[in-house]
Amino acid sequence: MQLSLILGLVAxxxxxxxxxxxxxxxxxxxxxxxxxxARLADLGEVDPLAARKLKLDR
Structure with a gap:
């Protein structure tokens, strides 16, 4: 009983x-x-990873 309680607590x-x-x-x-x-915005550039985040309606 105590062993199962200890093992449960550890888990x-x-x-x-x-x-x-x-x-x-x-x-x-x-x-x-x-x-x-923020760094890309300071440089005036677009995030190249943003295209992957777009969700298309189907």
Whole structure:
């Protein structure tokens, strides 16, 4: 009983840590994209990756 409780607690900690790491990674990617767009806007250029973000209505 105690072993299963400890293993469950360890598994829960791993799940929470994984969620936090994924959330931070997505936030860092979003910040990097914003910095890239700001640099390109300062240069007066268009983001070359913006075309991939367009969604076409079908």
């Amino acid at each position: 829960l900690i791993f799940v929470v840590a994984t969620v936090l790491v994924i959330a931070e990674d997505r936030r860092a990617a979003r910040r990097a994209a914003q910095r890239r767009q």
